Amino acid sequence: MVISVMLGLLAYSTVNRNNSTARVLKDGSAQFKQLMLDPSLRADGSSMIGTEFIDIELPEFGGGLQRLGSIRSALKVIIVFSSDDCELCFNERVLWSKLHELYPPDRLMVIGICTSKEKESAAEFIRKKNIKFPVYWDPLNKVRRAMGFRVSPLRVLTDKDNKIIDIERTQTTIEYQQNYIHIIDTLIEKGLNEK
Secondary structure, three states: OOHHHHHHHHHHHHHHHHOOOOOOOOHHHHHHHHHHOOOOOOOOOOOOOOOOOOEEEEEEEEOOEEHHHHOOOEEEEEEEOOOOOHHHHHHHHHHHHHHHHOOOOOOEEEEEEEEOOHHHHHHHHHHHOOOOOEEOOOOOOOHHHHHHHOOOOOEEEEEEOEEEEEEEOOOOHHHEEEEEEEHHHHHHHHHHOOO
């Protein structure tokens, strides 16, 4: 019940963003601005919330191939990034690491998708940034193209069925990151209680 309320609040927020987008679609510059502010919107103004995240096979930096749709967890936080993204954008990696450490993989899985072209420099970047969660390599930007993502880095929250719950640009404030962890805690707790 409570997880439904939390998802309803996320959906309400998305509907409000989408309704305001529908009003500005008549004006091209306003449409562009809205699309850049809301990464959950496709170029046509429709929302990706509630749609399925792409199921694609990608190589993991640690070795082997992984089909993204076969990763099982109650929730997944998927980070789409490039080692060329601005340093300020990577301040959120504290949140990524904390989420990875706080929850067992059956409850929450943090997954990185690195779109950098050069594998060696990307692997060095992952090592230097001390990223411990699995990171998959997508140098041809298959995920970004298929999903219609326009910005990077991007954080995508999906449910156990790979349905998108939320899409956001990275946020750097400590207050925001603490709030996000609280939302994840609530979603996980309520999901476990509904079983």
